[in-house]
Amino acid sequence: MKTEEESNSADPPTHSPYPCHLSGFQLLILILILPSGSRVLGVNVSCPSPLVRGTLGGEALLSVSYTSRSSDSPVIKWQLRREREKPVTVVQSISTSIIGNLRPEYRDRILMFDNGSLLLHSLQMSDEGAYEVEISITDDTFTGGKNINLTVDVPVTRPYIQMLASSVLELSELFHLHCSHDNGTKPTYSWQKGGQVLANDSRLQLSHDQKVLTILRVVMSDDDVYSCVVDNPISSMRSLPVKLTVYSR
DSSP states (O other): OOOHHHHHHSOOOOOOSSOTTSOHHHHHHHHTBOTTSOBOOBOEEEOSOSEEEEETTSOEEEOOEEEOSOOSOOEEEEEEEOTTSOOEEEEEEETTEEOSOOOGGGTTSEEEOTTSOEEEOSOOGGGOEEEEEEEEOTTOSBOEEEEEEEEEEOOOOOOEEEOSOSEEETTOEEEEEEEEOSSOSSOEEEEEETTEEOOOOSSEEEOTTSOEEEEEEOOGGGOEEEEEEEEETTEEEEOOOEEEEEEOO
16 A cells, blocks of 8 residues: 555646547647647638629639738639539649640630639630639648639620500400510519509519519509519610500590
C-alpha cells in the first residue's frame, strides 16, 4: 500500500486541453486555430452578386475577388454545374494564364482577370447554369470558393392582343382577349384595364399562364381600353392598347 506521502506525491491526473464533447471535425477546426487566436492561412473568396443575368449573344461577367496572406499566384478553376449532369470544367488558370486547352465551345469566348473573375463573350443558351469557382494558393491551407448562377435570355418582342370583335353587346357571355408575342424566353404575362393592373375576380378571369383574359358576363363598365404586358428577366414590353366597346341592350 502507498504511504500518505507517496499518495500526495503522485502525479495529478492528466486532462485534455480540448472539451471532450467536441466532434472530430470541431476538434480539427479548434486545433487549426493558432494560440494567438489568428487562423491559419486560407483563401477567402467573395462575389458582389450570386446571380448574373445575360442576353443571348452578349457577355456576362462572373465577378469575384479573393484575399490571401500569400503573395503567390492563385490557381483558379471554374466549373459549370447542371442538374443530372456531370460538372464541366470551363477553364483552369494560374492567375490570368490559362492552363491547357479550352473545350471547343469555350475557345475565343473566355477572358480571365487577376482577381479570379471570368468574362464570357458571345453568350449561348447552353451557358446557362450554376458556376462554381475554386481559388487555391500553395502556401494557404484552405481553398476558397463561391457559386454564381448565370441565366441567358432572349429579350421579348412587343406583344399584341387578339379578339374576335372590338365591340360586344351587354350581357354577352365568355368574351376572350388573347395576348401573344413572337420572341423572348421565360415570358410572364399581365393585363391592364384603363392603365390599372387586372386580377382575377368573379367576372374577369385570367388563364393559368395569364395569356387569355375572359370576361364571363359583359357589363357596361367593361367598355374600356385594354393592354397586355410581357416580361422576362431582362426585358419588358407592352402591347398597343385596344378599345373594347360595349353596347347596351
